[in-house]
Each structure stands twice: as structure tokens, then as C-alpha cells.
Amino acid sequence: MTDLTGAAALSIDVEDWFHSENVKAVVPRDSWDGCVSRVARNTERMLEILAKRNTPATFFVLGWVAERFPHLxxxxxxxxxxxxxxxxxxELVYRMTPEAFAADIDRSRKLLEDQSGRxxxxxxxxxxxxxxxxxxxxxEAGYAYDSSMVPALAHDRYGRLDAVDGRQPIIRLREGFDEVCVSCLQVGSRGLPWGGGGYFRLAPYALWLRGVAAIRRSGQPYVFYIHPWEIDPDHPVPPGMSAVNRFRQRVGLNRCEDRFAAIAGDFEWSTIESLIDRWRGAEAAPEAPPSVIAAQTNERRS
Ligand SMILES: [Zn+2]
Incomplete structure (x- = not known):
């Protein structure tokens, strides 16, 4: 296995403000089409920020968004x-039936492959x-990796995978299928979520960077995530949100775009796919044009 010291992967979960779990209780699913959408504008802004810094990223796109904004x-x-x-x-995975989940991941994958050609x-x-x-x-649906584990202390919403013990940032779950954990900072025997979210918006930036440096010193890659709505302090605040959910949704939004722009330029980032290639010791090709990356990807999967 390759030494991953210094490796860092940047990821963006492309969804609208009303898809957030924090607002789900007050913005029911059947009202989504009537909400003021801001995801296209915010994603385009993130693309500009990344382009200025020549920074690659992995975009986990919600099928619902891809269908309504087919240019994204x-x-x-x-x-x-x-x-x-x-x-x-x-939908939260552990609230779905396996049949509903299979249909959900198949629908999104086909849509994204049709739109991206990859x-x-x-x-x-x-x-x-x-x-x-x-x-x-x-x-079974054809995916090669998952990146849904935050190996942190208990969280009221996060899921669990039995194979994850918190010390291995990338885990071979099955032959041909890997788990790439979102970063945690080890504090004593516990992991503190240090890959993004409210912690990223709340902590002083210098403190955040010190935590990232500690993760990287330990030989682990740094895996970061953010949502387009986090750089948009003007997104609507629906009435009726609980104080806790309002805090989780809104804390630090005012400074988050500047902070995202800073962190996008502060490290040498890769996509998660390239991170896995490096972990496997395979020859990653981050400088190759997209067509070459796609060809290599198809070759590896066939
Ligand atoms: Zn999401």
C-alpha cells in the first residue's frame, strides 16, 4: 500500500438548501418543487472558486438536482x-427498504452517467x-466505492459500517469495493468530525488547519466535504425550525465562502477516485485530461 502522507481529497455534496436534514421537518418532500432553488448558482460559484485555484474535486450529485438542472x-x-x-x-439509507434503496442508487447512477458521459x-x-x-x-449496482463513513463518536444521524474502526481512513470492504472515510481528528480515544460541516464553519480557521496538519502528520489522507448551500448565507430560513436545527444549518454561513476559497487553495487536492488509485499503489493520473481519466476508469471496470 502507498504512503498517503500529504494526500487530500475535496468533495462536494451537490444538493439544495431544502434537502438538508436540518430543514426536512419543516419542508416536506412534496413541497420541494415549490421552493426557491439556489443550488445551480451556488454550485457554479464553487466551480469558479475551484477553477481559479486549479483544484480538482469529487462532486456527489443528488439525482433530483441533476434532473432539474441538466446543465450542471x-x-x-x-x-x-x-x-x-x-x-x-x-432519503436516509437506514430508513429505506433495500428495494427502495436499490432503485434510488440505480436511478441516480444512470442519470449521472448519461449526463456526464463517464x-x-x-x-x-x-x-x-x-x-x-x-x-x-x-x-451490485456497479459502484466501486462508498464515502459515507465519519468514524466519529456517536452522532444522532450518522450510519455505521461494522468494518470501520476509526483508524483506517480507506478500507477494502469487499473485493473491488472500498470505503473512503471522511476525516476525523483523533482526540484521546475519540474521533472528532474534522472533515467539514458545522465544525468547519464554527472553528477558527487557524485551529482548523492545525487539526488538518495533525491528521496529515499521522500518515492519513485528509478527506473534506462541503455543500453548495453552505457558501450561501442568503438561502431561506423556513419557519418552524427547532433551535438546534437552525444552529446546525446557519452557523458560520457568513464566512464560509471565504473559508472554502481559502482551503481550496491551501492544499494540493485530488479527487476521491485518484486518492483510491494512490492508495492501491496504482498509477494515478491527476494531470491527465478528463477523456483519458474516463478511458482508464472504463478499462479498470471492464
Ligand atoms: Zn446530502
């Missing part, structure tokens, strides 16, 4: 980023709600 996935792919799947309808290898569960039975179905 081609724009992401044309910019050389990896297109991966965030499922179709943003094989979709990766999946990230809504709110990191992965389960062991879902991994089998992901592999």
Missing part, C-alpha cells in the same frame, strides 16, 4: 472534476446514513 453535471465533468452519486431522493464509481449517503446491507447493493 456536464459543467462539472467538463471542468475535469469527478462526478459521483449522492443518490436520487435524499462511469460513476462513487456514492455518498445522505447525512452519512450508510449501513452494511447497503454496501452489497451498491456493489
Amino acid at each position: 453535471v456536464p459543467a462539472i465533468a467538463a471542468a475535469g472534476h469527478e462526478v459521483a452519486s449522492h443518490g436520487y431522493g435524499h 462511469t460513476v464509481l462513487g456514492y455518498r449517503a445522505p447525512c452519512f446514513s450508510i449501513t452494511d446491507w447497503a454496501v452489497d447493493l451498491l456493489q
Whole structure:
């Protein structure tokens, strides 16, 4: 296995503000089409920020979004980023039946492959709600990796995988199927979520970087995630949100675009696909044009 010291993968979960688990209780699914959408504008802004810094990323795109904004996935792919799947309808995995989950991941994968013209290898569960039975179905559907584990102390929404012990950032779950964990900072015997989210928006940036440096010093890759709605402090605040959910959704939004722009330029990032290639010791090709990456990807999967 390759030494991953210094490796870092940047990922973006492309969904609208009303898909967030924080607002789900007050914005029912059947009202989504009536909500003011801001995902296209925010994703385009992120693409500009990444382009200025020549930074590649993995975009886990929600099928619901790809279907309504069909220009987004081609724009992401044309910019050389990896297109991966965030499922179709943003249901928590452990609340779905296996049949419903299989249909959800199949629908999103086909849609994203049609729009990008490339094989979709990766999946990230809504709110990191992965389960062991879902991994089998992901592999059957043609996915090659999952990135839905935050090996942290207990969280009220996150899922679990039995094989994850918190010390291995990338794990071979099955032959031909890997888990890429979102980073945690080891504090004593516990992992603190240090891969993004409210912690990223709340902590002083210098402190955040010190945590990232500690993760990288330990020989682990750094795996970061963010949502387009996090760089948009003007997205709507629906009435009726609980104080806790309002805090989780809104904390630090005002400074998050600047912070995202800073972190996008502060490290040498790769896609998650390239990170796995490096981990396997295979020859990663981050400088290759997208067509070459796609050809290699197809070759590896055939
Ligand atoms: Zn999500």
C-alpha cells in the first residue's frame, strides 16, 4: 500500500438548501418543487472558486438536482472534476427498504452517467446514513466505492459500517469495493468530525488547519466535504425550525465562502477516485485530461 502522507481529497455534496436534514421537518418532500432553488448558482460559484485555484474535486450529485438542472453535471465533468452519486431522493439509507434503496442508487447512477458521459464509481449517503446491507447493493449496482463513513463518536444521524474502526481512513470492504472515510481528528480515544460541516464553519480557521496538519502528520489522507448551500448565507430560513436545527444549518454561513476559497487553495487536492488509485499503489493520473481519466476508469471496470 502507498504512503498517503500529504494526500487530500475535496468533495462536494451537490444538493439544495431544502434537502438538508436540518430543514426536512419543516419542508416536506412534496413541497420541494415549490421552493426557491439556489443550488445551480451556488454550485457554479464553487466551480469558479475551484477553477481559479486549479483544484480538482469529487462532486456527489443528488439525482433530483441533476434532473432539474441538466446543465450542471456536464459543467462539472467538463471542468475535469469527478462526478459521483449522492443518490436520487435524499432519503436516509437506514430508513429505506433495500428495494427502495436499490432503485434510488440505480436511478441516480444512470442519470449521472448519461449526463456526464463517464462511469460513476462513487456514492455518498445522505447525512452519512450508510449501513452494511447497503454496501452489497451498491456493489451490485456497479459502484466501486462508498464515502459515507465519519468514524466519529456517536452522532444522532450518522450510519455505521461494522468494518470501520476509526483508524483506517480507506478500507477494502469487499473485493473491488472500498470505503473512503471522511476525516476525523483523533482526540484521546475519540474521533472528532474534522472533515467539514458545522465544525468547519464554527472553528477558527487557524485551529482548523492545525487539526488538518495533525491528521496529515499521522500518515492519513485528509478527506473534506462541503455543500453548495453552505457558501450561501442568503438561502431561506423556513419557519418552524427547532433551535438546534437552525444552529446546525446557519452557523458560520457568513464566512464560509471565504473559508472554502481559502482551503481550496491551501492544499494540493485530488479527487476521491485518484486518492483510491494512490492508495492501491496504482498509477494515478491527476494531470491527465478528463477523456483519458474516463478511458482508464472504463478499462479498470471492464
Ligand atoms: Zn446530502
